[in-house]
Amino acid sequence: MSLPPVRRVTTGHTDDGLSTFQSDALVQPLTRPNGTRISFMYSAPSLPIDNQDPKDWAKQESQGKNSAGGPNLFDVPGISCRAIDIPPGAASNMHRTLTFDFVVVMKGPIKVKMDSGEEKVLQTGDVLSQKGTKHAWVNPHPSEWARLYVVVTNSLPIPSVQEESKDGSAPGWVS
Template identity: 75%
Template sequence: MALPPVRRVITGHADDGLAKFQSDAAVQAHERPNGTGISFLYSAPALPIDNQDPKDWAADEAQGKNFAGRPDLFDVPGISCRAIDIPPGAESNMHRTQTFDFVAVIKGSVLLKLDSGEEKTLESGDIVLQKGTNHAWTNPHPTEWARLYVVVTKSLPIR
């Protein structure tokens, strides 16, 4: 059984400057060909983030567009926060992004494979700082889903 949707609560400011809740809703995952689900939680086209910008850039990402309107979900010009749900036994392809990624394993365990052949099993509560390396994710469990929270930020190209 797939994991429940992620609840996304966004805060902001009222006209008088006081803090308020802007939204509180479940974010539906978008299924990839291997069964993995990606929930686009928040994104911004540049850093620093403009906390007064009301646009929900994550809605554009969820429609399969990057900030230039092209279908590129991984390399970002600013920052993007996502939840990634990996079904039992699923594996991603080996890939590299031009980003620095903060990855937290929230549920289950995953195997992180590098193109060098090195592998690490990561458990719930573990954190990975992904520095633009070629990698693949596998959920080795035969029956349980895994969930990752990932914050993707623009980085300089690898030389």
């Protein structure tokens, strides 16, 4: 059984400076070939975030482009928040993102593999600080979906790995 859709509530300000709700809606996810769903909740093209920018960058990401307009959803020039729902038994390919990511396991388990061969199984409530490392995700559960909330931020380049990611290709999900 898949997970319920992600609800995104966004706040802002009225013209006279009072706090208000700007939107409240279910997020339409981007579905990968193996059924993995990515729901883009918020994105900004740079840090610090401009809280007066009315553009909804998350909608641009949901159409397959990062906030810089590029096709790579996994390397962002600013910051992005998304939910990733991974079907039972699904896995990603080994990939590197040139970002710093906070990964919160909302529903686990989820296995993270490093290119060194190391693996860890993360459970519901665990947090992973992903520092531009090459990794793969695996949902080891035979019948339950996993959900990750991921905040992706730009980071300084890692000189020893910068060359391998210059092609800008986005990592894909495989079954």
